[in-house]
Amino acid sequence: MSAFYLNELGIACALGRDVDDVAAALFADDAPRGVASSDAFTGAPTALGLVPGELPSLDDVPVELRGRNNQLLRLALAPLRASVATAIARYGADRVAVVLGSSTSGVGESEDAHRHFLAHGTWPDSFHYRQQEMGTPAMFVAAELGLRGPAHVISTACSSSAKAMASAARLLKAGMADAVVTGGADSLCRFTVAGFAALGAVSTQRCNPFSANRNGINIGEGAALFLMTRESGPVRLAGWGETADAHHMSAPDPAGKGAEHAIREALARAGIDASDINYVNLHGTATPQNDAMEAGAVQRTLGIEVPCSSTKPLTGHALGAAGAIEAALCWIAIARNPAHCLPPHWWDGVADPALAPIRLAMPGERSERPLRHVLSQSFAFGGSNAALILSAA
DSSP states (O other): OOOOEEEEEEEEBTTBSSHHHHHHHHHOOSSOOSOEEEOTTTSSOEEEBOOOSOOOOOTTSOGGGOSHHHHHHHHHHGGGHHHHHHHHHHHOGGGEEEEEEOSOTTHHHHHHHHHHHHHHSSOOTTOOGGGGSTTHHHHHHHHHHTOOSOEEEEOBTBTHHHHHHHHHHHHHHTTSOSEEEEEEEEOOOHHHHHHHHHTTOBOSSOOOTTBTTOOOBOBBOEEEEEEEESSOOSEEEEEEEEEEOOSOSSSOOTTOHHHHHHHHHHHHHHTOOGGGOOEEEOOOOOOHHHHHHHHHHHHHHHOSOSEEEOOHHHHOBOGGGHHHHHHHHHHHHHHSOTTOBOOOOOSOOOBOTTSOOOEEOOTTOBOSSOOOEEEEEEEEGGGEEEEEEEEEO
16 A cells, blocks of 8 residues: 655644744643734734734745735745755656645735725736636745646635645555645635624634534634655655535535545545544534534544544634644644644533533643544535544654
8 A cells, every 4th residue: 555654844824833833832731822813804803813923025926926825835835845856856846746725825815906906996016817816826836846747726615735635645646746745725814704704603702612602713824735755754644535515505414424434434544443543633613513513423433532622723714724734733743742742622611512522632631652643624615524644654
C-alpha cells in the first residue's frame, strides 16, 4: 500500500503565524487563545478568528494574483520553500503539483471593487476579475514556487481543503506527481460573515460547541499548507473517507449516516480499528444541528472513550481552509508535542442531554503516550463529508 507523508507544514491562523506560535497557543491551558472580538468585517463587535499581524505585500505579483487569500498563502508558504526547491531539483517542476481548498478566493477584493464602482462608476485599477476565480490560489502558489505540475482548487464549502488533501494523495498514487503542495486558504470578508448571519448561525461571542447553550459559529480565516510526498516524514496521511449526503443545502442529515460512512472509510483505508484512534478533531461548529449529528456519528463509530475536541473556539471556522488548518493542528499534536498534550475543548461545560455523549478533552489534559493515530472531521453544506486520519510515521 502506498504511503503519503506530510513532510513540511506551514500555517497561519488566529492562533499564530507559524507552527511554533500555533502550537504554544493551541496547548495553552490557562485561557483560550485565538478568536477575539472585532468589528473589522461586521461594523459591530463580533467574535472572529483573524490572523494576527500585518500580512505580506503582494505588490510584486500581477494584479490578478493579489488578494487576502494569497497573502495568507504567502505567509504559510515560507517554511515549505526550501523543501519544495529540493523536490523540484529532484523530480522536476512539472512533477510537483498544487491541490488546495478554498471557498472565498477573491470575494473580498470583489466586494471592495463593487463599492468603488458604485461610488465612482469605474472599476479600480487594483481589481481584476480573475482575483475571484476559485483556481487563483493554486495559480498563485504555482507561480510563487515555479511549479508546472497539475494545479487546481477544490471548493466544496467547509470540506474543501480536507478533500484537497485526499485528492493530493490520489495524484501521488496515480503517478501523476511526485510531490504535492496541498492544504487550503480562506480569508475573512463581509460576504461570508453576513451570509452566515443571515442563516442565524453566527455567535457574537466565542463559540460554545456541544454545549446546551451553543448558539452559532465564529467565522475565521487562515491558511495551512503541507508538502506531501512518498518520502518518509514525521506524519502520514494514513486514510481518508469522502461521502455526500445530498440531504439539504445547508443542514446536515440528522441521522449522520454520511458522516459515519466517511469515518469508517477512513479507518478502512488506514487499515486500523476504531480503538486505535487516540484523538478526534471534531468539526464542532457549535450550531444545534451539526453538533447533534456529529456527536451521534462519533459515538456510533468510535465509542465514548476516545478524547475529542473542537478547535473552532480557538481558530474560528475558516470555511474552505478549516479542513487543512485542523489537519495541521493534528500534525502538531503528533509531531510537535513532546508533552503528549491533547488539543483542548473550550466550552462552558454545560452538557446537552439531547446529544449522544462523547468524551471532550479538558484544557491541560494529556495522553499517557504519544499520539499515534488522530482523526480530523469536516462536514460541509450540501452534505459533503470528509474524514482524514493522520498517523505518526
